[in-house]
Amino acid sequence: xxxxxxxxxxxxxxxxxxxxxxxxxxxxxxxxxxxxxxxxxxxxxxxxxxxxxxxxxxxxxxxxxxxxxxxxxxxxxxxxxxxxxxxxxxxxxxxxxxxxxxxxxxxxxxxxx
Amino acid sequence: xxxxxxxxxxxxxxxxxxxxxxxxxxxxxxxxxxxxxxxxxxxxxxxxxxxxxxxxxxxxxxxxxxxxxxxxxxxxxxxxxxxxxxxxxxxxxxxxxxxxxxxxxxxxxxxx
Numbered sequence: 001x002x003x004x005x006x007x008x009x010x011x012x013x014x015x016x017x018x019x020x021x022x023x024x025x026x027x028x029x030x031x032x033x034x035x036x037x038x039x040x041x042x043x044x045x046x047x048x049x050x051x052x053x054x055x056x057x058x059x060x061x062x063x064x065x066x067x068x069x070x071x072x073x074x075x076x077x078x079x080x081x082x083x084x085x086x087x088x089x090x091x092x093x094x095x096x097x098x099x100x101x102x103x104x105x106x107x108x109x110x111x112x113x
Numbered sequence: 114x115x116x117x118x119x120x121x122x123x124x125x126x127x128x129x130x131x132x133x134x135x136x137x138x139x140x141x142x143x144x145x146x147x148x149x150x151x152x153x154x155x156x157x158x159x160x161x162x163x164x165x166x167x168x169x170x171x172x173x174x175x176x177x178x179x180x181x182x183x184x185x186x187x188x189x190x191x192x193x194x195x196x197x198x199x200x201x202x203x204x205x206x207x208x209x210x211x212x213x214x215x216x217x218x219x220x221x222x223x224x225x
Contacts (some may be wrong), residue, residue, distance in 0.1 A: 100158035
Protein backbone atom coordinates (compact mmCIF):
# COMPACT_ATOMS: atom_id res chain seq x y z
CA UNK A 1 0.00 0.00 0.00
CA UNK A 2 1.11 3.52 -0.66
CA UNK A 3 2.12 5.69 2.28
CA UNK A 4 3.79 9.02 2.86
CA UNK A 5 5.74 10.08 5.91
CA UNK A 6 6.46 13.65 6.84
CA UNK A 7 8.53 13.26 10.00
CA UNK A 8 8.37 16.88 11.09
CA UNK A 9 5.02 18.09 12.38
CA UNK A 10 6.27 21.61 13.08
CA UNK A 11 9.30 23.50 11.81
CA UNK A 12 10.34 27.02 12.72
CA UNK A 13 12.87 28.92 10.65
CA UNK A 14 14.06 32.48 10.62
CA UNK A 15 13.11 34.70 7.74
CA UNK A 16 15.86 34.54 5.14
CA UNK A 17 17.09 31.16 6.29
CA UNK A 18 17.03 28.07 4.12
CA UNK A 19 14.33 25.45 4.44
CA UNK A 20 14.10 21.73 3.87
CA UNK A 21 10.92 19.76 4.51
CA UNK A 22 11.27 16.02 4.50
CA UNK A 23 9.06 13.52 2.75
CA UNK A 24 9.49 9.77 2.45
CA UNK A 25 7.12 7.56 0.53
CA UNK A 26 6.36 3.92 0.12
CA UNK A 27 5.22 2.79 -3.28
CA UNK A 28 5.78 -0.29 -5.41
CA UNK A 29 6.80 1.50 -8.58
CA UNK A 30 7.84 4.97 -9.64
CA UNK A 31 5.20 7.20 -8.16
CA UNK A 32 3.93 10.57 -9.11
CA UNK A 33 4.98 12.95 -6.32
CA UNK A 34 3.52 16.25 -5.28
CA UNK A 35 3.97 19.02 -2.77
CA UNK A 36 0.95 21.13 -1.83
CA UNK A 37 0.74 24.14 0.45
CA UNK A 38 -2.22 25.34 2.48
CA UNK A 39 -2.09 28.88 3.77
CA UNK A 40 -4.49 29.87 6.56
CA UNK A 41 -8.04 30.08 5.25
CA UNK A 42 -7.02 28.87 1.81
CA UNK A 43 -7.32 25.65 -0.13
CA UNK A 44 -4.49 23.39 -1.17
CA UNK A 45 -2.22 24.88 -3.78
CA UNK A 46 0.11 22.77 -5.88
CA UNK A 47 3.72 23.82 -5.42
CA UNK A 48 5.39 21.31 -7.69
CA UNK A 49 5.19 17.81 -9.05
CA UNK A 50 7.43 15.01 -10.24
CA UNK A 51 6.35 12.52 -12.86
CA UNK A 52 9.58 11.51 -14.58
CA UNK A 53 12.81 12.88 -16.01
CA UNK A 54 15.03 15.36 -14.18
CA UNK A 55 14.95 14.48 -10.51
CA UNK A 56 15.27 18.10 -9.42
CA UNK A 57 12.02 19.89 -10.06
CA UNK A 58 11.27 23.56 -9.76
CA UNK A 59 7.99 24.87 -8.51
CA UNK A 60 6.23 28.10 -7.77
CA UNK A 61 7.26 30.63 -5.13
CA UNK A 62 10.93 29.67 -5.39
CA UNK A 63 10.50 26.10 -4.13
CA UNK A 64 12.26 23.05 -5.49
CA UNK A 65 12.23 19.37 -4.64
CA UNK A 66 14.54 16.49 -5.38
CA UNK A 67 13.38 12.95 -6.07
CA UNK A 68 15.81 10.37 -4.69
CA UNK A 69 14.72 6.88 -5.62
CA UNK A 70 17.37 5.18 -3.49
CA UNK A 71 16.08 6.94 -0.40
CA UNK A 72 12.40 6.96 -1.37
CA UNK A 73 12.43 10.66 -0.62
CA UNK A 74 11.08 13.82 -2.18
CA UNK A 75 12.28 16.65 0.05
CA UNK A 76 11.12 20.21 -0.49
CA UNK A 77 13.65 23.04 -0.32
CA UNK A 78 13.79 26.80 -0.50
CA UNK A 79 17.03 28.78 -0.22
CA UNK A 80 15.55 31.80 1.55
CA UNK A 81 12.25 31.72 3.40
CA UNK A 82 9.87 34.66 3.44
CA UNK A 83 7.35 35.39 6.17
CA UNK A 84 4.56 34.68 3.67
CA UNK A 85 5.76 31.07 3.40
CA UNK A 86 4.28 30.32 6.80
CA UNK A 87 1.71 27.64 6.05
CA UNK A 88 1.13 23.91 6.18
CA UNK A 89 2.89 21.79 3.59
CA UNK A 90 1.74 18.41 2.36
CA UNK A 91 3.63 15.80 0.43
CA UNK A 92 1.51 13.42 -1.63
CA UNK A 93 2.00 10.38 -3.82
CA UNK A 94 -0.22 9.26 -6.66
CA UNK A 95 -0.37 6.35 -9.01
CA UNK A 96 0.23 6.90 -12.72
CA UNK A 97 -3.37 5.91 -13.44
CA UNK A 98 -4.39 9.26 -12.07
CA UNK A 99 -6.53 8.17 -9.21
CA UNK A 100 -6.34 9.03 -5.57
CA UNK A 101 -3.56 10.88 -3.86
CA UNK A 102 -2.12 9.63 -0.60
CA UNK A 103 -1.02 12.45 1.66
CA UNK A 104 1.45 12.80 4.46
CA UNK A 105 0.34 14.26 7.77
CA UNK A 106 1.61 17.70 6.87
CA UNK A 107 4.33 19.97 8.21
CA UNK A 108 3.44 23.31 9.73
CA UNK A 109 6.05 25.94 8.92
CA UNK A 110 6.46 28.92 11.18
CA UNK A 111 8.67 31.80 10.10
CA UNK A 112 10.15 34.05 12.73
CA UNK A 113 11.43 37.52 12.03
CA UNK B 114 -10.59 30.55 -15.26
CA UNK B 115 -12.51 29.89 -12.07
CA UNK B 116 -11.05 27.39 -9.66
CA UNK B 117 -12.74 24.63 -7.75
CA UNK B 118 -15.47 26.04 -5.54
CA UNK B 119 -17.10 24.46 -2.52
CA UNK B 120 -20.20 25.36 -0.59
CA UNK B 121 -20.71 25.99 2.23
CA UNK B 122 -17.36 27.06 3.60
CA UNK B 123 -18.42 26.08 7.09
CA UNK B 124 -21.32 24.04 8.44
CA UNK B 125 -22.27 23.38 12.03
CA UNK B 126 -24.91 20.70 12.60
CA UNK B 127 -26.09 18.53 15.43
CA UNK B 128 -25.51 14.83 15.63
CA UNK B 129 -28.20 12.99 13.70
CA UNK B 130 -28.87 15.78 11.25
CA UNK B 131 -28.18 15.73 7.53
CA UNK B 132 -25.70 17.89 5.68
CA UNK B 133 -25.03 18.23 1.97
CA UNK B 134 -21.76 19.58 0.69
CA UNK B 135 -21.38 20.84 -2.83
CA UNK B 136 -18.38 20.99 -5.13
CA UNK B 137 -18.15 22.73 -8.48
CA UNK B 138 -15.06 21.57 -10.37
CA UNK B 139 -13.09 23.52 -12.91
CA UNK B 140 -15.05 23.62 -16.14
CA UNK B 141 -14.10 20.77 -18.45
CA UNK B 142 -12.53 18.63 -15.74
CA UNK B 143 -13.95 15.13 -16.01
CA UNK B 144 -12.25 13.88 -12.84
CA UNK B 145 -13.62 14.94 -9.50
CA UNK B 146 -12.34 13.78 -6.13
CA UNK B 147 -13.48 14.09 -2.53
CA UNK B 148 -11.05 14.03 0.37
CA UNK B 149 -11.44 14.57 4.09
CA UNK B 150 -9.15 15.72 6.83
CA UNK B 151 -10.18 14.87 10.34
CA UNK B 152 -8.56 17.01 13.03
CA UNK B 153 -4.91 16.13 13.47
CA UNK B 154 -4.93 13.44 10.83
CA UNK B 155 -3.86 13.08 7.22
CA UNK B 156 -5.96 14.15 4.29
CA UNK B 157 -7.73 10.97 3.24
CA UNK B 158 -9.23 10.05 -0.10
CA UNK B 159 -12.96 9.40 -0.15
CA UNK B 160 -13.93 8.83 -3.76
CA UNK B 161 -13.28 9.62 -7.40
CA UNK B 162 -15.72 10.40 -10.18
CA UNK B 163 -14.98 10.25 -13.87
CA UNK B 164 -17.76 12.32 -15.36
CA UNK B 165 -20.87 10.99 -13.62
CA UNK B 166 -19.47 7.53 -12.84
CA UNK B 167 -17.87 6.50 -9.58
CA UNK B 168 -14.40 5.28 -10.51
CA UNK B 169 -13.24 4.52 -6.99
CA UNK B 170 -15.20 4.84 -3.77
CA UNK B 171 -12.91 2.78 -1.61
CA UNK B 172 -12.36 5.62 0.84
CA UNK B 173 -15.98 6.20 1.76
CA UNK B 174 -16.17 5.48 5.49
CA UNK B 175 -19.65 3.95 5.62
CA UNK B 176 -23.10 4.04 4.10
CA UNK B 177 -23.99 7.27 5.85
CA UNK B 178 -22.04 9.01 3.12
CA UNK B 179 -23.57 9.40 -0.33
CA UNK B 180 -21.85 11.15 -3.21
CA UNK B 181 -23.45 12.06 -6.50
CA UNK B 182 -22.39 13.80 -9.64
CA UNK B 183 -25.39 14.23 -11.85
CA UNK B 184 -24.62 15.20 -15.41
CA UNK B 185 -20.91 15.04 -14.80
CA UNK B 186 -20.69 18.61 -13.55
CA UNK B 187 -21.00 19.53 -9.90
CA UNK B 188 -20.98 16.96 -7.13
CA UNK B 189 -22.68 16.67 -3.79
CA UNK B 190 -21.63 14.73 -0.73
CA UNK B 191 -24.42 14.01 1.73
CA UNK B 192 -23.86 12.82 5.26
CA UNK B 193 -26.98 11.30 6.82
CA UNK B 194 -27.19 11.01 9.76
CA UNK B 195 -24.10 12.90 10.84
CA UNK B 196 -21.98 11.59 13.71
CA UNK B 197 -19.43 13.41 15.85
CA UNK B 198 -16.53 11.64 14.11
CA UNK B 199 -17.62 13.10 10.76
CA UNK B 200 -16.28 16.50 11.81
CA UNK B 201 -13.40 17.69 9.70
CA UNK B 202 -12.56 19.53 6.53
CA UNK B 203 -13.91 18.11 3.29
CA UNK B 204 -11.92 18.93 0.21
CA UNK B 205 -12.93 18.59 -3.39
CA UNK B 206 -10.46 18.43 -6.25
CA UNK B 207 -10.73 18.17 -10.00
CA UNK B 208 -8.41 17.30 -12.84
CA UNK B 209 -8.35 16.66 -16.54
CA UNK B 210 -6.24 13.54 -17.01
CA UNK B 211 -5.93 12.92 -13.30
CA UNK B 212 -2.28 13.65 -12.75
CA UNK B 213 -2.55 17.15 -11.39
CA UNK B 214 -5.42 17.76 -9.04
CA UNK B 215 -6.69 21.24 -8.27
CA UNK B 216 -8.22 21.62 -4.86
CA UNK B 217 -11.03 23.75 -3.57
CA UNK B 218 -10.89 25.70 -0.30
CA UNK B 219 -12.68 22.98 1.61
CA UNK B 220 -15.81 22.81 3.72
CA UNK B 221 -15.30 22.71 7.45
CA UNK B 222 -17.95 20.47 8.99
CA UNK B 223 -18.55 20.57 12.71
CA UNK B 224 -20.92 18.03 14.22
CA UNK B 225 -21.97 18.82 17.78
